Amino acid sequence: MTDIAIVGAAQTGYRRRIDDANFSEMVYEVTSGALADAGLSIDDIDNFITVSNDFWDGRTISSMAVQDACGSSYQGGRNVSTVEGDGTFGLLYGMMRILSGAYKTTLVVVHCKGSEGNMRQITNGMFDYIYTRPLGIEATAAAAMQARCYMDRYGLTEEDFAHVSVKNRGNARLNPHAQLAAEMTIEDVMTSKMMAAPLKIHDLSPISDGAAAVILADRNTASKLGRKPVWIKGIAHCSEAHYLGDRDLAEAPALRDAAHRAYGMAGVENPFEEIDVVELYDAYSYMEPLWLEELGFCPRGKGGELTRLGATAFDGPVPVNPSGGVLSAHAVLVAGLARVIEATLQIRGEAGERQVEGPVELALAHGINGPCGQSHCVVILGE
Amino acid sequence: MSQRVGIIGFGQTYHRSRRDDVNGVELINEAVRAALEDAELTIDDIDAVVIGNMDHFEAVNYVDTWSVDGSGAWMKPLIKLTTGGTTGSTLGIAGYHHTASELFDVVLVIGWEKNSESDTTGAIITCSDPIFDRFSFSGALPGLAVEASTYMKRYGITEEDAALVTVRDREHGANNPYAQLQKPVTVEEVMQSPMLSWPVKLLDICPRSDGAAAVIFAGEQKAKKLSPRPAWVLSTAVRHSHSYFGDINYEEIHTMQEAVKELYKNVGIKEPLKELDVVELYQPYSFAGLKWIEAMGLCKPGESPRLLRDKVTHMDGELPFNPSGGVICTNCIGATGLLRIGEAALQVMGRAPGRQVPDVNLALSTGFGGAYWTDLMLLGSRPW
Amino acid sequence: MEKSELLHLQVVVELPYRWAAGRNGSLMLKALRDEKKIIGNRCPECRKVYVPPRAVCGPCFIAPDETVELPATGILAGYSVVNYPFIDPETGEKRPVPYTYGYIQLDGCDSYLSHFVNETDPARLSPGLRVEAVFKPDGERVGQMQDILHFKVSEEKGG
Numbered sequence: 001m002t003d004i005a006i007v008g009a010a011q012t013g014y015r016r017r018i019d020d021a022n023f024s025e026m027v028y029e030v031t032s033g034a035l036a037d038a039g040l041s042i043d044d045i046d047n048f049i050t051v052s053n054d055f056w057d058g059r060t061i062s063s064m065a066v067q068d069a070c071g072s073s074y075q076g077g078r079n080v081s082t083v084e085g086d087g088t089f090g091l092l093y094g095m096m097r098i099l100s101g102a103y104k105t106t107l108v109v110v111h112c113k114g115s116e117g118n119m120r121q122i123t124n125g126m127f128d129y130i131y132t133r134p135l136g137i138e139a140t141a142a143a144a145m146q147a148r149c150y151m152d153r154y155g156l157t158e159e160d161f162a163h164v165s166v167k168n169r170g171n172a173r174l175n176p177h178a179q180l181a182a183e184m185t186i187e188d189v190m191t192s193k194m195m196a197a198p199l200k201i202h203d204l205s206p207i208s209d210g211a212a213a214v215i216l217a218d219r220n221t222a223s224k225l226g227r228k229p230v231w232i233k234g235i236a237h238c239s240e241a242h243y244l245g246d247r248d249l250a251e252a253p254a255l256r257d258a259a260h261r262a263y264g265m266a267g268v269e270n271p272f273e274e275i276d277v278v279e280l281y282d283a284y285s286y287m288e289p290l291w292l293e294e295l296g297f298c299p300r301g302k303g304g305e306l307t308r309l310g311a312t313a314f315d316g317p318v319p320v321n322p323s324g325g326v327l328s329a330h331a332v333l334v335a336g337l338a339r340v341i342e343a344t345l346q347i348r349g350e351a352g353e354r355q356v357e358g359p360v361e362l363a364l365a366h367g368i369n370g371p372c373g374q375s376h377c378v379v380i381l382g383e
Numbered sequence: 384m385s386q387r388v389g390i391i392g393f394g395q396t397y398h399r400s401r402r403d404d405v406n407g408v409e410l411i412n413e414a415v416r417a418a419l420e421d422a423e424l425t426i427d428d429i430d431a432v433v434i435g436n437m438d439h440f441e442a443v444n445y446v447d448t449w450s451v452d453g454s455g456a457w458m459k460p461l462i463k464l465t466t467g468g469t470t471g472s473t474l475g476i477a478g479y480h481h482t483a484s485e486l487f488d489v490v491l492v493i494g495w496e497k498n499s500e501s502d503t504t505g506a507i508i509t510c511s512d513p514i515f516d517r518f519s520f521s522g523a524l525p526g527l528a529v530e531a532s533t534y535m536k537r538y539g540i541t542e543e544d545a546a547l548v549t550v551r552d553r554e555h556g557a558n559n560p561y562a563q564l565q566k567p568v569t570v571e572e573v574m575q576s577p578m579l580s581w582p583v584k585l586l587d588i589c590p591r592s593d594g595a596a597a598v599i600f601a602g603e604q605k606a607k608k609l610s611p612r613p614a615w616v617l618s619t620a621v622r623h624s625h626s627y628f629g630d631i632n633y634e635e636i637h638t639m640q641e642a643v644k645e646l647y648k649n650v651g652i653k654e655p656l657k658e659l660d661v662v663e664l665y666q667p668y669s670f671a672g673l674k675w676i677e678a679m680g681l682c683k684p685g686e687s688p689r690l691l692r693d694k695v696t697h698m699d700g701e702l703p704f705n706p707s708g709g710v711i712c713t714n715c716i717g718a719t720g721l722l723r724i725g726e727a728a729l730q731v732m733g734r735a736p737g738r739q740v741p742d743v744n745l746a747l748s749t750g751f752g753g754a755y756w757t758d759l760m761l762l763g764s765r766p767w
Numbered sequence: 768m769e770k771s772e773l774l775h776l777q778v779v780v781e782l783p784y785r786w787a788a789g790r791n792g793s794l795m796l797k798a799l800r801d802e803k804k805i806i807g808n809r810c811p812e813c814r815k816v817y818v819p820p821r822a823v824c825g826p827c828f829i830a831p832d833e834t835v836e837l838p839a840t841g842i843l844a845g846y847s848v849v850n851y852p853f854i855d856p857e858t859g860e861k862r863p864v865p866y867t868y869g870y871i872q873l874d875g876c877d878s879y880l881s882h883f884v885n886e887t888d889p890a891r892l893s894p895g896l897r898v899e900a901v902f903k904p905d906g907e908r909v910g911q912m913q914d915i916l917h918f919k920v921s922e923e924k925g926g
Contacts, residue, residue, distance in 0.1 A: 022791075054439060055444040059509055061510040073826055076644075078622075084438075096480045096481055239460075253458065514792055519882050533894065
């Protein structure tokens with residue numbers, strides 16, 4: 001489909017702590033930036049979507065903090081809504097509101113500061129309060145269980161995952177927005193501090209602050225702008241079961257389902273052949289190969305091999321996370337929209353030093369919600 | 384793309400001050416089952432699920448993924464939205480866009496809250512700016528008290544005028560088997576109830592409830608096939624202006640004025656009092672039943688008490704408000720705005736036993752929350 | 768059917784935060800701490816003065832660019848005497864009642880500042896009452912809103 005295009009985008013640098021801006025100041029920076037990027041003014045935007053999370057912000061009705069800064073209070077006020085979840089879900093809802101015929105343009109903005117709250121307690125809060133939360137489980141402990149299940153199923157090793165960290169942190173050196181960039185060796189990862197076996201600190205994404213915004217437009221509006229539109233060719237989301245014990249953690253059926261539908265919309269039959277660049281939600285190193293399998297880039301259990309052989313390298317046939325991915329900057333919620341922005345820049349040919357070789361005609365971006373990637377959103381972007 | 388959208392099913396729980404017999408996921412499931420039964424569908428017929436509440440009331444992060452067993456969203460597209468008091472109306476509007484976009488054909492929308500599970504005011508306070516407002520903030524009441532006292536002074540409105548609104552809604556609530564408060568009250572009882580924050584008394588304000596609501600939206604062809612009389616979504620309008628409570632002009636309800644202007648223009652309404660058939664107003668306290676209906680253009684500023692005294696907004700009046708008993712009788716916050724939409728839909732569908740207004744063609748539902756925000760959804764018996 | 772016992776789990780959820788005041792907020796809090804001054808900013812478009820100072824004027828969607836020093840005096844634009852008990856999320860304890868929560872419009876400012884007023888008798892409060900800030904003494908101010916102890920009803924009488 002070529003009904004909705006991304007016509008503007010902006011993101012902050014991602015840092016361990018951004019103290020010189022509160023939520024409103026961060027959001028105003030990226031909304032203004034996205035408008036400038038699109039060559040539009042606030043008068044051209046008739047719909048707004050903010051994305052935030054009350055737990056991360058320490059504020060119920062977290063959207064209130066940014067209603068002025070996102071532009072929705074402009075003049076007599078404009079139509080607005082708020083998604084609580086990854087930024088890709090905000091993008092999806094913003095797109096729906098244009099497809100419904102209600103609006104022509106939508107500004108989607110997302111913010112999060114991992115530095116201000118306590119990541120372990122906040123992610124402990126996503127588990128069932130009677131049965132699992134009292135055990136102290138949180139995002140990383142749950143991810144470690146998933147990594148273990150995945151390794152055991154296919155005989156993968158910790159080194160397989162270390163390759164992902166080395167690649168993505170290395171790619172991040174070309175991305176000025178990234179927080180962690182380093183030339184690392186497999187040994188560096190293997191000897192780093194054990195956090196929750198089998199995950200070591202270099203298998204984990206960092207805690208980050210940041211904000212990002214994109215502007216969507218209908219075909220008519222997008223075609224009139226000077227900038228090359230990047231079309232949303234396919235998009236789909238799906239959730240699986242909640243209790244970890246109800247799930248087969250070595251698989252991600254929700255991602256498989258979302259990918260199937262997104263590919264259907266975009267007319268993708270063989271992702272490995274057709275998609276030129278992938279930006280996916282690698283909150284932990286093992287996630288990248290697991291997600292790639294469910295996205296159909298290789299058979300089950302072969303995600304690690306794909307990385308080892310260099311197929312996902314910056315100069316490989318399908319570069320995955322040339323930006324450095326979530327392993328290099330993880331402002332929660334923002335990270336999915338950052339993937340969309342990175343894919344957009346690649347298609348525009350405006351990714352600077354991190355621009356991959358050859359023309360990028362089709363790109364995939366991806367976001368997740370809930371423990372161990374319970375819910376996924378897959379976005380296919382193209383010229 | 385884009386298609387017309389109708390509401391074809393609505394389910395709700397029996398709302399109570401405390402539902403210790405179910406956890407949150409089970410409470411959600413009660414409403415979902417009721418909505419599916421109402422629409423004569425099964426969960427397999429649902430293409431996508433939209434859910435929301437206010438996180439801090441139950442202290443559950445990522446409610447969408449946590450509640451999959453109750454919502455039925457297993458292996459389905461699922462999204463969460465939250466905007467404070469307007470959450471329920473925000474969800475309903477999202478259900479509309481999901482369907483109108485043609486990405487999905489049958490969409491299940493769920494709003495819920497178990498307000499009994501935390502200190503309601505303690506949780507609400509966290510909506511204020513943590514650095515500049517929170518140390519002195521004390522929840523929703525003071526803002527409402529400021530609004531009420533300003534309004535009384537300006538137009539010579541009395542506390543008894545406001546009491547008439549409570550009396551009306553409690554009278555209506557007695558007809559609704561799902562309402563939490565089903566016992567009528569008198570003006571004297573309202574006046575004698577404890578003063579909370581002058582001039583607002585205990586019986587002027589909504590209770591806090593445990594409850595859930597679920598509404599099913601369908602695209603035009605599906606809606607016509609599945610329902611003898613769908614409630615068609617004719618227009619929506621939303622204003623969530625302001626980030627700080629201190630920026631609000633409490634003499635007006637600016638967001639309501641702006642939103643109705645847009646909505647009336649969208650559908651060509653010129654005389655709302657005559658043209659609308661029923662209103663489900665998100666009315667957190669009695670004074671809103673006066674001042675806000677003026678902002679809706681039903682009468683001139685300061686003249687609303689006359690509409691109450693003449694029973695224009697009562698069940699048999701020209702434009703009945705809150706046949707369900709409204710928010711004054713039930714307030715499970717994340718569900719409240721969606722209950723307004725569901726009850727308005729029942730009126731259009733002619734399926735509101737005990738509280739049915741005859742011949743409803745146009746039903747307006749509203750949402751209220753945040754920093755005096757307004758959401759509107761207009762439903763009609765004809766799709767265009 | 769016999770009624771079965773229903774159980775619940777009672778816990779206090781502790782979520783610590785360290786919120787950044789940001790560029791504009793820090794200006795105000797520093798002035799409060801170091802100089803006992805209240806700082807706002809002015810929108811270049813609509814000329815409204817905001818306190819606390821902020822990144823953007825919502826209705827104009829433009830950054831206020833002029834810092835404005837405001838007096839410690841103003842009017843009580845709205846108030847409520849809070850009588851109901853509730854848990855203060857900042858402390859986990861019940862906040863003492865009654866207390867008066869006021870919207871104070873500082874002289875020369877267009878927005879309201881939320882603060883305490885040290886008068887809890889509704890008969891002695893009315894909209895438009897003149898009030899002034901009472902600051903904590905030097906050495907006790909730390910750069911937060913409670914560096915203003917409360918607003919007191921001014922002694923000055925018109926006429």
